[in-house]
Amino acid sequence: MSVETSRAAIVGQYKTTARPIKRRTLSQAQERGKWWRFVLILVICAIVLVPIIAVVLLSLEPSLGSTARGVTLENFGKIFSETSVGAWLANSLLVTIVTVVISVTVAAPAGYVLSRGRSRLVSGYSLILFIVQSLPVVTAVIPLFILFAQIGLVDNLAGVTIIYVGSTMSVAIWMMAAYFDSIPITLEEAAWMDGCSVFGSFTRIVLRNSLPGVLSTAIFAFLLAWNDYLVAVVFLRSDQNYTLQIGLQTFFQQNQTNWGLVMAVAVVMMLPPVLLFAALNKYFSVGGIGGSLAGR
Amino acid sequence: MTTESVIGALKKARSGVGNAGSGKPASERERRRRFTHSRAFVFFVLPSLILLVLLNLYPVIYAGLQSLRNGDLLSAGNFVGLNNYIAMVQTPAFWHAAGFTVVFTLVGVFGSWAIGLGLALLLRTRIPAGGVFKVLLLLPWVVPVVVSATSWNWLVATPQSPLPVLAQALGLGNVLFLADPTLAQVTVCVFKVWISFPFMMMMMSSALASVDVNVYEASKVDGATAFQTFGRITLPMISRSTYISWILMTIFCVNDFPSIFLLTGGGPVNSTQTLVVLAYSTVFQNFQTGPGVAIAFMMTIVLVIIATVLYRQIRKVNIE
Numbered sequence: 127m128s129v130e131t132s133r134a135a136i137v138g139q140y141k142t143t144a145r146p147i148k149r150r151t152l153s154q155a156q157e158r159g160k161w162w163r164f165v166l167i168l169v170i171c172a173i174v175l176v177p178i179i180a181v182v183l184l185s186l187e188p189s190l191g192s193t194a195r196g197v198t199l200e201n202f203g204k205i206f207s208e209t210s211v212g213a214w215l216a217n218s219l220l221v222t223i224v225t226v227v228i229s230v231t232v233a234a235p236a237g238y239v240l241s242r243g244r245s246r247l248v249s250g251y252s253l254i255l256f257i258v259q260s261l262p263v264v265t266a267v268i269p270l271f272i273l274f275a276q277i278g279l280v281d282n283l284a285g286v287t288i289i290y291v292g293s294t295m296s297v298a299i300w301m302m303a304a305y306f307d308s309i310p311i312t313l314e315e316a317a318w319m320d321g322c323s324v325f326g327s328f329t330r331i332v333l334r335n336s337l338p339g340v341l342s343t344a345i346f347a348f349l350l351a352w353n354d355y356l357v358a359v360v361f362l363r364s365d366q367n368y369t370l371q372i373g374l375q376t377f378f379q380q381n382q383t384n385w386g387l388v389m390a391v392a393v394v395m396m397l398p399p400v401l402l403f404a405a406l407n408k409y410f411s412v413g414g415i416g417g418s419l420a421g422r
Numbered sequence: 423m424t425t426e427s428v429i430g431a432l433k434k435a436r437s438g439v440g441n442a443g444s445g446k447p448a449s450e451r452e453r454r455r456r457f458t459h460s461r462a463f464v465f466f467v468l469p470s471l472i473l474l475v476l477l478n479l480y481p482v483i484y485a486g487l488q489s490l491r492n493g494d495l496l497s498a499g500n501f502v503g504l505n506n507y508i509a510m511v512q513t514p515a516f517w518h519a520a521g522f523t524v525v526f527t528l529v530g531v532f533g534s535w536a537i538g539l540g541l542a543l544l545l546r547t548r549i550p551a552g553g554v555f556k557v558l559l560l561l562p563w564v565v566p567v568v569v570s571a572t573s574w575n576w577l578v579a580t581p582q583s584p585l586p587v588l589a590q591a592l593g594l595g596n597v598l599f600l601a602d603p604t605l606a607q608v609t610v611c612v613f614k615v616w617i618s619f620p621f622m623m624m625m626m627s628s629a630l631a632s633v634d635v636n637v638y639e640a641s642k643v644d645g646a647t648a649f650q651t652f653g654r655i656t657l658p659m660i661s662r663s664t665y666i667s668w669i670l671m672t673i674f675c676v677n678d679f680p681s682i683f684l685l686t687g688g689g690p691v692n693s694t695q696t697l698v699v700l701a702y703s704t705v706f707q708n709f710q711t712g713p714g715v716a717i718a719f720m721m722t723i724v725l726v727i728i729a730t731v732l733y734r735q736i737r738k739v740n741i742e
Contacts, residue, residue: 159547160547160548160549160550161550163544163547163549164549164550164551166544167541167544167545167549167555168555170541170559171555171558171559174559174561174562174616175558175561175562176577177562177570177573177574177577177616178561178562178565178570178573180573180576180577180584181569181572181573184576231469232469232470232473233470235465235466235467235469235470236466236467236469236470236471238466239463239466239467243463245460251467251471253730253733254474255474256729256733257726257729257730257733258474258478259673259729260673260677260725260726260728260729261478261482261677261722261725261726262676262677262698262701262718262721262722262725263677263679264677264679264698264701264702264705264718265481265482265485265701265715265718265719265721265722266477266478266481266482266485267481268481268485268488268705268711268714268715268718269480269481269482269484269485269488269715270477270481272484272488273480273481273484288477289477291473291477292473292474292476292477292478293477295470295473295474299470323462324462324463325462325465328466349564352566353566353567353568355566355567355568355679355680355683355684356679356680356683356702360706370568371566371568374568374569374572375568385576388572389572389573389576392568392569392572392573395566395568395569396564396565396566396569399564399565399566400561400564400565403557403560403564404557407556407557407560410624411624411628412621412624412625412628415625415666415670
């Protein structure tokens with residue numbers, strides 16, 4: 127595949143103008159099997175979502191030792207009033223939001239260089255990013271634990287945030303670069319002619335037109351930080367510093383697990399990423415990573 | 423702006439900035455512009471570079487050195503040469519974990535790819551409420567793995583759980599999804615495919631979206647069957663994205679810790695232990711830092727070599 131067509135493919139991901147044409151040409155033959163496919167995908171969805179539906183249903187059932195009948199929100203009241211779930215939720219939100227902000231701020235300029243720069247050094251940087259992405263997190267976690275223990279970052283939310291920012295870097299930079307590729311450089315060149323600095327053209331022209339790219343990167347960073355388990359389980363030691371991921375495990379220590387409460391915490395845990403995705407999924411594109419990896 | 427002019431601009435971008443030898447001798451002004459560019463670019467890259475050095479390069483070097491010592495999490499210990507590696511390579515647990523890592527990765531990559539591609543093809547066609555299904559099918563990937571592992575545990579872990587009860591009712595006998603070593607391996611692999619297929623679906627959807635529809639029209643005119651169209655046109659057209667998605671998923675699977683650890687903890691009798699889980703339990707449960715780091719470091723070396731080779735391969739595929 128030539129450079130131009132691969133570029134066109136990347137651009138194509140963000141261009142919706144090609145769609146109506148495709149729909150019209152494909153639809154005629156497809157109209158027939160439409161309902162058959164609808165049923166098929168409905169069945170697949172139902173099977174695939176069983177574990178998630180189970181979580182929601184169980185969280186609404188009266189828990190052990192409860193007098194309530196039928197559907198109840200009692201479990202949610204209980205976890206917030208009787209356990210530290212509220213504090214853990216606040217910790218998770220804090221860590222995740224800080225990670226998202228720092229990660230986008232750092233990745234955007236780096237992605238810009240990856241998108242516009244064409245020197246040997248830039249290719250080298252791209253390779254480094256790929257290698258970093260392939261490193262096992264366990265390898266990094268052990269030495270960082272030893273290092274962070276010396277500087278007081280173990281059992282500290284700042285410590286895990288730093289590690290999350292580090293682990294988002296490669297993919298975040300690729301995502302930003304993939305989006306910047308779809309913005310024509312002529313706009314910046316015109317600005318440079320008018321005496322605008324590189325930084326000025328980056329913030330005022332490129333970044334201002336990159337909301338979908340920024341959102342895509344932010345969603346990715348959000349998911350990574352919110353869903354992490356390994357870093358949190360190693361670094362967070364005391365109850366008041368737990369994120370929800372670690373906090374949930376404390377519910378399993380009793381002889382008999384109170385599934386109603388566990389599933390209520392699980393619902394609290396999956397709600398933010400699910401809502402975020404439901405609202406912004408049209409901006410989220412992992413396909414760009416591929417183009418970004420191969421394009422340079 | 424038309425697509426042509428965008429491509430033209432990108433072509434210019436590719437050959438222009440930061441690249442000497444674009445044919446014409448550069449003017450003084452041009453040269454100065456390039457200089458300011460490269461200086462600005464250094465500042466653009468610097469923050470991310472510092473993070474990568476601190477959080478990736480430093481730990482890897484440290485791990486490499488620590489794997490040659492007999493220390494623990496608190497003290498550096500004495501230099502013992504390659505003893506940690508030799509000791510580890512001689513244990514059957516290591517080779518078992520290495521073997522299961524390969525199986526887990528192969529099933530994870532190709533299982534999730536096949537399902538992801540199938541769904542991407544299905545969702546590409548016009549379906550009532552297609553957009554809703556697209557979001558619903560992404561949920562396994564979006565939901566935190568802690569939640570899904572908890573839910574799967576509830577579904578399969580004990581004989582009183584729903585799935586074993588269902589199996590009993592269907593006359594399959596007492597199915598122990600997580601207590602039987604082989605079945606636990608299957609369950610863990612299925613779990614990984616369940617988590618990963620939405621990622622593949624997204625990758626394949628965007629690859630399919632960039633295939634020129636005229637090609638399908640032409641093949642239909644020439645009388646190609648659906649099967650021929652898929653094998654001869656669709657697959658080759660998305661081969662580059664497929665290749666990249668396999669590589670990324672391989673990395674994700676080899677490095678995956680939580681989906682195994684939370685579901686089985688590596689058990690029963692270590693049957694579902696992968697190298698990552700083994701490294702974790704060696705360091706944080708048996709407190710043998712040296713051997714644990716040695717495992718992680720061996721994985722690192724193998725992955726870096728594979729990553730470098732594959733990276734060059736991707737670029738070669740891209741150029742042809």
